[in-house]
């Protein structure tokens with residue numbers, strides 16, 4: 001773990017911190033469960049001198065609208081109370097602005113919170129807002145859409161696509177696992193050409209992961225060398241395997257064995273253009289985001305936008321995820 005060098009967010013300014021809390025009542029289960037904790041968080045922040053207001057989303061898209069208004073009003077921080085999907089909506093608006101992202105995790109998996117060590121309970125997470133530090137990190141883009149964590153093409157894109165369309169979604173993590181098992185064995189490998197900062201790579205892939213950060217789905221690490229402030233994308237291409245081989249790959253990644261390297265190709269760069277012969281499903285920060293183009297002269301483009309987002313994170317950070325001390 002690394003000692004933070006920034007000051008606490010609350011002492012950076014002589015005036016009160018202005019914050020907008022955006023809560024997704026549908027994230028990770030029922031709102032009733034969180035209602036009192038959200039009220040307690042508001043009063044905790046106000047007691048600590050913050051000017052904090054709350055907006056509840058009514059439907060997908062609201063979080064982005066609220067965040068856009070906050071950026072226009074030059075509010076210091078938008079606090080996303082939800083999961084990674086809500087965070088993804090908010091960062092579309094915060095990117096390139098001086099408004100920082102704070103997070104109170106209340107989603108299903110909460111990958112960003114796990115990655116940087118934000119406590120998964122409301123009381124711990126709000127402590128981080130007041131006593132944490134602000135850092136500037138990179139964001140990535142799929143075409144023009146920002147993402148904070150990672151994007152995937154192949155099996156996980158098919159899973160995200162299916163989850164959106166089936167009632168299994170209501171089963172939460174269990175629904176995901178059932179669909180992931182189905183596609184993990186059933187999704188066909190695909191031919192792909194990657195152009196990475198001018199270098200061409202042609203492979204038969206099962207799965208491509210483009211990571212700004214390391215943690216994947218809360219447990220695995222495909223882009224285990226990624227740093228969120230190094231100005232680079234980390235790319236892990238899982239190569240074609242038969243059904244038995246896929247189980248071996250999964251086990252090697254779950255157990256983080258050194259031999260996992262033989263099943264993949266690991267690259268780093270700033271811009272990667274991806275060409276697939278047939279359309280392949282894409283997920284971004286866990287949500288389905290369409291298919292790769294199969295037009296011969298058109299690419300699906302991923303790039304890194306260095307220093308695009310200010311984030312409020314704990315004083316103690318995982319040193320392997322940050323370059324700047």
Ligand SMILES: Nc1ncnc2c1ncn2[C@@H]1O[C@H](COP(=O)(O)OP(=O)(O)OP(=O)(O)O)[C@@H](O)[C@H]1O
Nearest residue numbers: 027028057058059082083084085086107108109110
């Ligand atoms: N009031 C709402 N009603 C329906 N959908 C909403 C609402 N507010 C936000 N959403 C959408 O819900 C989706 C899922 O939310 P979110 O990702 O925050 O929770 P989750 O899926 O439980 O958590 P995680 O992504 O960490 O697993 C987001 O894509 C967001 O756009």
